[in-house]
Amino acid sequence: MFRFAPFLLALLPSVARAADANWPVYLGDKASSHYSTLKQLTPRNVAKLEVAWTFHAGGADKNNRSQIQCNPLVVDGVLYGTTPDLQAVALDAATGGELWRFNPASVKGVTKAGVNRGLVFWADGNDRRVLYANDHFLHALNAATGERIPSFGEGGTIDLKRDLGRDVSGLALQSTTPGVVFGDLLIMGMRLGEGPAPAAPGHIRAYSLRTGKLVWRFNSIPQPGEPGHETWPPNAYQYAGGVNVWTGFALDEQRGLVFCPTGSAAFDFWGGNRIGQNLYANCLIALDARTGKRVWHFQFVHHDLWDRDLPAPPNLLTVTHARKKVDAVAQVTKSGHVFVFNRETGEPLFPVREVPVPASDLSGESAWPTQPLPLKPAPFARQLFTYDEITDISPASHRQVLERFAKIRPHTPFLPPSKEGTIIFPGFDGGAEWGGAATSPDGVLYVNANEMPWVLNMVEAKRSGGEPLATGEAIFNQICAVCHGLDRQGNKAQNVPSLVGVEQRLKAADVLALLKTGKGVMPSFDFLTENQRELVVSHLLGTPAPVAAVRDPNSKEELGGVDALGSIPYSMTGYHRWLDTNGYPTVKPPWGTLNAIDLNTGEFRWRTPLGEYPELTARGVPKTGTENYGGPVVTAGGLVFIAATRDEHLRAFDRKTGQEVWKAKLPAAGYATPATYSVNGRQFVVIACGGGKIGTKSGDAYVAFALPR
Numbered sequence: 162m163f164r165f166a167p168f169l170l171a172l173l174p175s176v177a178r179a180a181d182a183n184w185p186v187y188l189g190d191k192a193s194s195h196y197s198t199l200k201q202l203t204p205r206n207v208a209k210l211e212v213a214w215t216f217h218a219g220g221a222d223k224n225n226r227s228q229i230q231c232n233p234l235v236v237d238g239v240l241y242g243t244t245p246d247l248q249a250v251a252l253d254a255a256t257g258g259e260l261w262r263f264n265p266a267s268v269k270g271v272t273k274a275g276v277n278r279g280l281v282f283w284a285d286g287n288d289r290r291v292l293y294a295n296d297h298f299l300h301a302l303n304a305a306t307g308e309r310i311p312s313f314g315e316g317g318t319i320d321l322k323r324d325l326g327r328d329v330s331g332l333a334l335q336s337t338t339p340g341v342v343f344g345d346l347l348i349m350g351m352r353l354g355e356g357p358a359p360a361a362p363g364h365i366r367a368y369s370l371r372t373g374k375l376v377w378r379f380n381s382i383p384q385p386g387e388p389g390h391e392t393w394p395p396n397a398y399q400y401a402g403g404v405n406v407w408t409g410f411a412l413d414e415q416r417g418l419v420f421c422p423t424g425s426a427a428f429d430f431w432g433g434n435r436i437g438q439n440l441y442a443n444c445l446i447a448l449d450a451r452t453g454k455r456v457w458h459f460q461f462v463h464h465d466l467w468d469r470d471l472p473a474p475p476n477l478l479t480v481t482h483a484r485k486k487v488d489a490v491a492q493v494t495k496s497g498h499v500f501v502f503n504r505e506t507g508e509p510l511f512p513v514r515e516v517p518v519p520a521s522d523l524s525g526e527s528a529w530p531t532q533p534l535p536l537k538p539a540p541f542a543r544q545l546f547t548y549d550e551i552t553d554i555s556p557a558s559h560r561q562v563l564e565r566f567a568k569i570r571p572h573t574p575f576l577p578p579s580k581e582g583t584i585i586f587p588g589f590d591g592g593a594e595w596g597g598a599a600t601s602p603d604g605v606l607y608v609n610a611n612e613m614p615w616v617l618n619m620v621e622a623k624r625s626g627g628e629p630l631a632t633g634e635a636i637f638n639q640i641c642a643v644c645h646g647l648d649r650q651g652n653k654a655q656n657v658p659s660l661v662g663v664e665q666r667l668k669a670a671d672v673l674a675l676l677k678t679g680k681g682v683m684p685s686f687d688f689l690t691e692n693q694r695e696l697v698v699s700h701l702l703g704t705p706a707p708v709a710a711v712r713d714p715n716s717k718e719e720l721g722g723v724d725a726l727g728s729i730p731y732s733m734t735g736y737h738r739w740l741d742t743n744g745y746p747t748v749k750p751p752w753g754t755l756n757a758i759d760l761n762t763g764e765f766r767w768r769t770p771l772g773e774y775p776e777l778t779a780r781g782v783p784k785t786g787t788e789n790y791g792g793p794v795v796t797a798g799g800l801v802f803i804a805a806t807r808d809e810h811l812r813a814f815d816r817k818t819g820q821e822v823w824k825a826k827l828p829a830a831g832y833a834t835p836a837t838y839s840v841n842g843r844q845f846v847v848i849a850c851g852g853g854k855i856g857t858k859s860g861d862a863y864v865a866f867a868l869p870r
Contacts (some may be wrong), residue, residue: 167436184235187279187339187599189794191412192477195599195607201796201844204815206868207800207823211865213845214257215828220246221861226346226681227861228832229279229851230337230595230791234291235838239304243277245851249296251307254847255840257810257865258463265295268309268318272681276645278409278595278833283370285341290370292347294336294608297321299349301373314373315460321351322361324375327399327486329361332669333684338595341410341419343450350406352428355468357622357729359688360427362398363405365446367453373554377453379437381405381441388455389440401428404442408476408595409491412450413504419450420490422471429468430578430619431731433525438463444491445475445500447507457507461494464531466521466577467617468589469495473597473792478602481761482510491600491760493608495576497542497592498536501524501760501793509761521577523619524730525737528577535536537763541593541756542610543748546572546586550748554782558741566747569616578619578733586748588615589736595804596834597790601816603759609771609794609831610754612786613746618734620647633700637695639732640686644843646735654855655736656682664702672698721868745774746788753786753806757794757819767819772806788855792834794846804831806850807857811848811866827858830851835847843867 181198182185189195202210221227222245233242239253244262251260264572274296281292282304289304290313299321301313309317321336322329333354340349346367354360365379380403382397383389383457393401402425411420426435426442443462448455462469477494480501482489488504501510543550551566552558570576572584591611597673598608622639638647644657651659674696679685686694692707739747746752747823750770757766789805796802800822801814809830813823829852837846845865853859 171652175774178443181317182787182839183237184233184838185282186234187232187281187409188474188792188834189836191341191414193409193411193474194476194478195597195792195794195834196601196796197794198797199837199839199844200796201839201868202796202800202846203798204800204822207813208750209309209868210823210825210846210866211869212825213863213865216247216252216257216259216863217483218244218248218250218861218863220248221859222853224658225332225657225853225859226859227848227851228276229861230833231849232279232834233836233847233849233863234280234282234863235283235836238840239278240847241282241291241304242849242862242863243280243293245853245859247277249280249291249293249300249302249307252305252863253366254838254845257863262407263300263302263307263309265300266300271298271318271370272678274681276337277336279339281339281342281347285349292370294321294353297336297351298335299336299373301318312372313331319368319373321349322562324378325362325364325368326378327362331685331687332359332361332402332678334361335684336408338409341412342370342417343412343417344413346376346450348410348450350409350421352407353403355403355404355425355427355429356640356643357428357732358686360402362401362518363403365406365421365448365453368498374738376522377444379448379453379455382426392438392440393435394437395433395662400419401426404439407470408472408597410473411477413477413488417450418447418504420475420477421448422448422473422492423455424470425465425468428729430466430617431523431526431729432464432466433527433648435729436527438529439465440742442468443471445471445490445502456520459502460533460641461492462499462532466526466528467575467585472482472591472593472595476600476606478596478600478604478606478760479602480510484693490758491598491606493593493598495587495589495594496537496612497544497587497648499538499541499606499608499758500680509535510801519573523578523580526577532575533768538800539765540589540759541754541758542591542612543610544574546614552741552749553717554750555743556779557741558745561742562747578617579841580619580621580858583617584614584739585617587611588612588613588738590788594790596790599793599801600796601795604759605766606758606760607795608756608758609789609793609803609805610756611788612748612752613788614748616737616739619731620734622730622732626764630661633696633698633706634720636689636697637700641697643733652737653706654738656853660701669702670702674703688773691764701710737825743834750783752787753789755803755814755819757816769814769819769821771803772808773810790854794835794837794838802835802837802846804833804835806830807855809852809857811846825862825866827861830857843870
């Protein structure tokens with residue numbers, strides 16, 4: 162039975178913001194504000210910050226593919242976080258001393274894969290629990306000991322591949338971002354496959370925190386009789402995937418509303434098998450947190466063809482609009498926009514208009530004719546890559562970029578994917594990314610942005626003998642080249658290894674095992690038949706092919722009567738940032754920014770570059786900013802703390818002016834959101850230094866800063 166735990170009711174006033182000593186919820190509070198009421202650190206004294214403690218978790222990958230993206234929790238002097246190899250740890254928040262550690266590999270049948278961005282703390286009297294996920298498993302741990310709670314699920318663990326309404330046992334599914342607590346419920350999202358391979362549906366689910374049993378499910382891909390079903394082909398609910406909340410939630414506890422930002426439908430870049438508007442993909446959905454019933458929704462991209470997932474949780478805040486106080490919800494986007502709505506009704510607080518956009522020329526595709534854009538605030542990232550924006554960092558770089566620029570399709574927002582090459586700007590990782598935005602009680606939103614162009618090239622899926630995907634090359638080109646590239650070179654910036662020379666490093670049995678189970682950021686391809694996996698191995702290793710694949714009508718290829726692989730005629734050549742020969746973005750700086758936007762008026766307060774390339778600074782080039790991952794924290798003391806940059810620093814900015822007032826070098830890049838808390842009257846700022854993205858080294862440290870004693 163759903164009810165509010167008495168302990169949580171007592172906490173309600175304090176968790177409206179990350180108040181006083183604690184940082185008890187992912188991103189500070191259930192409003193996703195990233196805001197702390199602590200005031201000890203100010204623009205006047207922040208320059209005195211020093212390292213208070215460093216904790217080395219171990220488990221970093223020697224090939225620099227591991228990360229720590231965790232925004233840790235701090236409750237009553239205990240810090241809860243995760244390690245590069247996805248273990249959960251509890252530390253003394255004053256000293257960094259380890260209190261306990263839980264390794265999910267100790268549980269029979271549990272696998273470790275993906276990344277972890279945070280945990281959940283829940284308590285009812287003396288029953289204090291930490292919930293965290295790795296791969297597709299959710300664990301309930303005793304907050305004092307790190308041992309699993311036997312009464313939760315099966316011995317303390319539940320499998321998130323269950324309760325989705327159809328068999329997803331062979332499909333990619335991971336939980337990377339924590340859910341949100343409402344009373345005795347844990348509302349959960351998940352990360353799913355987005356390529357041309359079959360994908361699981363991203364339904365939103367609420368579980369009992371006491372038992373692990375499913376309480377309600379909202380079908381994000383509507384089923385017959387449900388509103389929105391008419392925006393898909395009639396049987397799409399049987400095979401379509403995606404439409405998932407992978408970023409986390411915001412919760413209005415008083416109103417009982419949970420705000421759910423969804424991703425795109427799969428396949429990201431061709432939707433001929435999902436013609437229509439595709440509700441509830443790319444939506445902010447307000448659900449009744451008690452029942453999972455829809456209250457309102459807004460769709461940011463109709464029939465998405467650009468991987469324009471909503472990249473971060475929305476922010477709940479109060480603004481002054483038309484001279485009245487309005488409880489609002491603000492959503493940042495990959496395209497660099499902020500949409501602001503009345504929290505109760507979903508009415509936009511600034512005008513939104515539907516603008517005409519280009520049609521697609523890919524076979525079988527039908528792009529939606531219009532897309533919504535807000536008239537205010539102005540975008541916090543550039544919207545057009547024109548000739549005037551081509552990099553001038555050096556004459557050689559300018560010439561090299563111009564040569565390709567002249568051959569590719571001219572950029573315009575929402576230009577559909579093409580075989581000739583389509584510029585995505587802002588890129589696949591924003592604009593805004595999963596670090597999200599911070600807000601302060603005066604209605605100001607602080608958001609970091611990427612200004613990186615990417616290039617998307619579509620290719621026709623190769624077939625042979627008239628049978629879909631009957632060769633290893635065809636299967637590789639359709640489902641593997643999306644990450645590894647048609648040339649097998651991999652993508653260092655995305656932590657995808659090269660497959661060139663793989664036959665010298667791995668045996669056939671090793672590759673077969675990887676295709677079945679996945680590893681790290683690589684999902685499982687268990688939906689392939691055994692024969693199909695053998696064909697891929699034969700293609701990769703150059704060994705004799707097995708007997709040609711024979712279609713099995715009962716195989717996992719057949720989902721809802723649709724050949725889930727063969728029905729998609731296109732793949733893409735990989736996720737490619739457009740960089741010059743020196744590895745810098747092909748547009749003029751800034752390449753990364755931090756922005757302060759007043760959501761009462763829709764006007765910018767300030768904008769500043771975030772990060773730098775030391776070698777360019779040494780040449781006298783003004784600060785360029787860098788690509789960045791991880792969000793900001795804003796404090797009542799007047800500071801904005803953020804790491805996120807590839808130059809491996811944690812920085813503090815004056816909240817009023819945007820001036821950088823402090824920075825410290827980290828042992829590895831902090832691609833995570835910091836947390837701030839107080840123990841015995843001393844305010845700390847802690848950051849996970851996991852590195853491992855965009856070609857930077859991996860690390861295993863949490864570093865906490867404080868003023869000298």
